[in-house]
Amino acid sequence: MTIPLLEIEDLYARVADKEIIKGFNLTINEGEVHAIMGPNGAGKSTLSNVICGKPGYEITSGSIRFKGKDLTKMSAEDRAREGIFLCMQYPVEIPGVAVTTFLKHSVNAVRKYNNLPELDTMEFVKMVREEGKKLGIDNEMIKRPVNVGFSGGEKKRLETLQMNILKPSFAILDEADSGLDVDALKVVAEGMNALRDGKRSMLIITHYQRLLEYVVPDFVHVYADGHIVKSGDKTLAAEIEKDGYAEYTRER
Amino acid sequence: MGGLVQKVKLFGEYIPWFQSMRDKGAIAFDELGLPTPKTEAWKYTKLRDLNTDDLVIEPSNFLAEMRVAAEEACGCHHEDGGCGCHHHHGEGCCCGHHHEEGECHCHEEGHVCECQQKLHVPFEAYVIHFEKGKMIPPFPDFPRGVEVMNLMEAVLTEDAKEYLGKVVDIKLHPFAALNNAYMEEGIYLCVHKNVKVDKPIVLINHTKSGEENIFFNIRNLVVLEQGAEAEFVEWYNYTGAVKSRYFANVVNEIVLGKNAKLSHYKLQDEAFKANHIALSVVKQKADSNYHNFCLQRGANIGRNEVKVLLNDENASAEVDAAYIMSGWATLDTTTDILHLSPRTYSSQLVKGVVGGEAKGVFQGKIHIAQDAVQTEGNQLHRALLLSDTAEIDVKPELEIFADDVKCSHGAASGELDENQLFYMQSRGIGREEAKQILIDAYLNEALDKVKNPEIRAWLSDYAHAPQE
Numbered sequence: 124m125t126i127p128l129l130e131i132e133d134l135y136a137r138v139a140d141k142e143i144i145k146g147f148n149l150t151i152n153e154g155e156v157h158a159i160m161g162p163n164g165a166g167k168s169t170l171s172n173v174i175c176g177k178p179g180y181e182i183t184s185g186s187i188r189f190k191g192k193d194l195t196k197m198s199a200e201d202r203a204r205e206g207i208f209l210c211m212q213y214p215v216e217i218p219g220v221a222v223t224t225f226l227k228h229s230v231n232a233v234r235k236y237n238n239l240p241e242l243d244t245m246e247f248v249k250m251v252r253e254e255g256k257k258l259g260i261d262n263e264m265i266k267r268p269v270n271v272g273f274s275g276g277e278k279k280r281l282e283t284l285q286m287n288i289l290k291p292s293f294a295i296l297d298e299a300d301s302g303l304d305v306d307a308l309k310v311v312a313e314g315m316n317a318l319r320d321g322k323r324s325m326l327i328i329t330h331y332q333r334l335l336e337y338v339v340p341d342f343v344h345v346y347a348d349g350h351i352v353k354s355g356d357k358t359l360a361a362e363i364e365k366d367g368y369a370e371y372t373r374e375r
Numbered sequence: 376m377g378g379l380v381q382k383v384k385l386f387g388e389y390i391p392w393f394q395s396m397r398d399k400g401a402i403a404f405d406e407l408g409l410p411t412p413k414t415e416a417w418k419y420t421k422l423r424d425l426n427t428d429d430l431v432i433e434p435s436n437f438l439a440e441m442r443v444a445a446e447e448a449c450g451c452h453h454e455d456g457g458c459g460c461h462h463h464h465g466e467g468c469c470c471g472h473h474h475e476e477g478e479c480h481c482h483e484e485g486h487v488c489e490c491q492q493k494l495h496v497p498f499e500a501y502v503i504h505f506e507k508g509k510m511i512p513p514f515p516d517f518p519r520g521v522e523v524m525n526l527m528e529a530v531l532t533e534d535a536k537e538y539l540g541k542v543v544d545i546k547l548h549p550f551a552a553l554n555n556a557y558m559e560e561g562i563y564l565c566v567h568k569n570v571k572v573d574k575p576i577v578l579i580n581h582t583k584s585g586e587e588n589i590f591f592n593i594r595n596l597v598v599l600e601q602g603a604e605a606e607f608v609e610w611y612n613y614t615g616a617v618k619s620r621y622f623a624n625v626v627n628e629i630v631l632g633k634n635a636k637l638s639h640y641k642l643q644d645e646a647f648k649a650n651h652i653a654l655s656v657v658k659q660k661a662d663s664n665y666h667n668f669c670l671q672r673g674a675n676i677g678r679n680e681v682k683v684l685l686n687d688e689n690a691s692a693e694v695d696a697a698y699i700m701s702g703w704a705t706l707d708t709t710t711d712i713l714h715l716s717p718r719t720y721s722s723q724l725v726k727g728v729v730g731g732e733a734k735g736v737f738q739g740k741i742h743i744a745q746d747a748v749q750t751e752g753n754q755l756h757r758a759l760l761l762s763d764t765a766e767i768d769v770k771p772e773l774e775i776f777a778d779d780v781k782c783s784h785g786a787a788s789g790e791l792d793e794n795q796l797f798y799m800q801s802r803g804i805g806r807e808e809a810k811q812i813l814i815d816a817y818l819n820e821a822l823d824k825v826k827n828p829e830i831r832a833w834l835s836d837y838a839h840a841p842q843e
Contacts (some may be wrong), residue, residue: 177797199800200809208801215798219816228812229802236803268816285802 125152127188128293128324129174134185136173143169145349147185151293151324158327158335160360161346162368167328168212170346171297174326175209176202189293204236208291210311212298214278217269222281225269226251226288233289254287258310276307283314294318296327298334305333312337332364347371379427379590380404385559386437386527393530393558396540400555407549419736419768420678420707425650430590430622435559436509437527444512444525496577498829500608505580508560508591508623520570521605522563526594529563539596542628543656548680550652554592554626561594566603568632575606575640575830580623582646584615590622597627599635601660606638606827613646613673621646625653631663633687638666640830642837645673647702654680661687661716668825670834671698671706678707678736685712685719685750692721695824699814699838701731701761709738710754714747714780723754726821728814730761739784740772747777754784759791759817761810811839 129151136144143166151157161167173180174187176199187194194202203209217225230250231241242250251265258280270278286294296315298308315325315338327338335343335357343359344351345368352371353359380401388394409425410417496502503523504511510525517523522534529535545552566572580593597607611623623645631637645651651674657665669679683692698706712721727735741752758767771784791813799809818838825831 175801177801178793198806199797200803200805203801203803211798211801215792215794217795217798217813217816219819220812224812225799225802225804228804228808229799232805232808233803289803 127151128153128155128190129326130186130188131174132186132188134173134187135183136169136185137181137183138169138179142183143349144173147350149344149351151326153324154321155342156319156325156327156338156340157342157344158329158340158360159344159346159351160329160332160363162372163330165347166349167330167346168297171209171295171326171328174202174295175199175207200232201236203289203291204233206292208286208289208294210282210286210294210296210315214270214282216271216273218271220269222265222267222269223248223251226265226285229285230288250288251284254284258284258287258314260284275304276310279307279311283311286314287317290318292323294323294325296325296329296334296338298327298329308334309337332360335360345371378430379409379553380556381432383432383557384434385557386435387530387559390530392536393539397556397558400545400552400558403545403552404549404556407546407552410549416709416738418770419734419738420676420705422676424675424705425622426620427590427622429588431588432557432590432592433507433509437525437559440510440512440525441528444514447513494579494581494612496579496610497833498575498827500575500577501572502577502579503562505560505578505593507582507589507621508580508593510560510562518570518573520567520603521572521576522565522567523576524563526561526563526596527559529596534565535563535596538598538628538630540628542630542658543626543654548654550624551626551654554594554624554654557592558594560592561596563596563598564605564607565598566600566605566635568600569602570600571604572606575608575638575827577608577610579610579612582611582613582619582621582623582649584619587619587621591624593623593625595625595627597629597637597639599631599637599663601632602634603632604636606640606830608830609639609641611641611643611645611651611673613644613649615646618648619646620648622650623652625651627653627655629655629657629665631657631659631665631690633660634662635660636664638826639668640825640827640834641667641669641679642834643669643671643673643677643679644837645677647673647704648675650674650676652676652678654682656682656684657692658684659686659690659692662689663687664690665692666824666826667692667694667696668821668834669696669708670822670838671696671708672700672837674704674706676705676707678709680707680709680711682711683713683721685714685721685747686716688716688718690716690719693824694721694723695821696723696725697818697821697838698725698727698729698735699818700727700729700733700735703732705734705736707736707738709736711740712742712752714741714743714750714752716744717746717748717750719747719750721752723756724821724824725756726818727756727758727767728761728818729758729765729767732762732764732766734766734768736768737786738770738772740774741782741784742774743777743780743782745776748779750777751781753782756786757817758788759814760788761791761814815839 134147345353501515729735737756769786
């Protein structure tokens with residue numbers, strides 16, 4: 124039985140006075156991996172920011188439901204606590220805040236919301252070490268301030284560590300126009316694949332097909348001019364790789 | 376009668392050398408008057424909210440303090456001992472609550488008086504208690520080579536005579552002149568040659584609810600002889616109703632001998648309607664080192680001014696501070712570092728967080744005298760504004776009369792970064808919690824300057840965001 128996890132209906136959204144998302148529809152069921160591909164400037168990152176509730180994005184009409192709940196009324200933090208995780212294209216540097224401090228606040232805020240007891244320092248450190256080890260993150264790295272002076276690969280490793288610790292039911296991977304090297308992408312892809320359990324769902328936002336070789340999607344959508352213009356299976360990604368986006372952008 | 380100038384019975388009027396200092400203070404204050412917006416040193420800190428008309432100076436308590444100190448020293452048991460907070464059944468309970476007669480719980484067995492709970496110093500220390508500007512005996516037992524007295528005691532023994540009133544120039548500082556005029560309460564601390572004090576010496580001044588409209592002056596004299604080392608902590612604390620109004624005027628005179636080392640920490644946590652104005656003047660001999668760190672978080676008008684005279688070669692000073700505020704407060708951090716000899720060094724880092732309609736003021740002056748060559752003076756002030764109505768006024772001043780010096784100053788202010796906040800929110804951290812984490816991180820850079828880890832941890836607990 125398919126259970127819908129994320130349902131977006133006829134969504135219109137704008138940043139400042141510019142309408143960017145125009146009539147967007149998408150339903151993602153439990154266990155599915157969807158990919159959204161589109162040309163630069165199509166508003167792909169706007170989509171992930173709107174789903175995650177970044178301030179400054181205004182929904183003018185339409186709805187977003189997650190596990191049946193109206194997301195648009197929820198704060199960004201509550202969306203995260205409900206199980207949405209945004210693996211960012213450009214993770215933010217936070218000087219003066221150690222990775223461990225940051226992770227502890229994050230894990231316990233999510234646990235508290237879900238009526239789980241907060242982890243004490245011992246339990247927390249043990250968990251971070253175990254999960255970190257799998258990703259090649261050493262103890263020195265988690266003592267450093269969040270993302271400050273991290274290489275591209277290290278930043279992706281930290282994003283993946285957070286995802287693996289928080290174990291979200293829905294992960295968005297925003298790689299809209301990232302020029303990241305293959306090794307860094309592999310780290311994230313492996314992290315995402317590790318979370319694929321037939322129940323968790325994912326949305327991959329990308330410009331290139333490259334990433335989809337590592338995380339193979341169930342569905343591929345072409346996104347242009349604020350909405351989906353074509354949907355298909357993974358073969359659609361290969362088509363785009365061959366023919367480019369010209370066909371879809373010309374359509375308008 | 377009220378106000379800043381009033382007749383009050385103080386101890387020691389018959390000691391000519393001492394009384395003449397009081398008289399000179401009164402005259403100097405009369406001549407200087409209260410600073411106005413035209414007074415350069417007080418340009419940004421407006422004193423119109425000082426509201427001194429109904430302030431009362433309490434008469435001398437010195438003889439009573441001495442009597443209690445003597446009784447304590449005799450080792451007798453006191454029936455009403457308990458918490459040592461010096462009030463009696465039937466009188467107003469120190470915990471600030473109203474009780475029917477006999478309902479005060481302060482002296483029941485096992486009960487810890489509220490004021491005592493607040494006064495707990497969370498690290499090993501020699502603690503000296505003051506209440507609303509008056510010393511509460513007894514003193515702790517100090518090790519050999521550390522002399523601590525009530526200031527008036529040191530006046531009587533003339534231990535204080537060599538330096539008292541000779542470090543601060545009352546003609547330049549109206550509130551110091553006023554402090555002179557009412558000089559009585561405070562401590563004399565002298566660390567003898569080459570003695571290193573094993574624990575911090577903490578002066579707590581505690582004011583509590585109900586003690587309103589009091590004007591008190593505290594004068595401390597700290598002398599470190601050659602090669603001596605000490606940590607001195609001032610803690611101005613308040614518990615009770617928010618509306619309590621009083622005025623604390625503090626002057627510290629500090630003398631550091633050759634190669635002496637003093638770490639001087641302060642927490643200003645006064646009531647939100649109280650005013651706190653403090654001046655520390657430090658005279659340093661060769662190779663001495665002075666470190667000052669002040670965290671201001673309370674008071675309506677709070678000013679912490681530090682003036683350092685690097686008199687001899689290779690003397691160094693580090694004057695750091697942090698402030699965190701909201702509401703309508705004005706918190707002022709003023710520094711004046713005078714490099715008067717060659718190869719003297721100073722550095723300053725001041726960081727502030729301002730919310731509500733509050734105003735942060737930083738005035739930092741580095742003066743390098745003509746023959747003070749090869750000196751180095753650095754200064755940095757940074758502030759975080761939490762609201763559109765918060766204000767920061769910064770006045771850095773460099774006066775350099777010598778060649779061959781290294782000098783720098785910088786100032787910056789900004790707001791919390793929305794991208795950082797969203798990043799944390801997208802990980803489930805609540806927006807308010809996220810703000811707090813960023814503010815903590817911001818102030819930590821300044822708090823990290825506190826070398827004693829226990830004192831740093833204690834201060835960190837107070838360096839939290841103001842409630843909006």
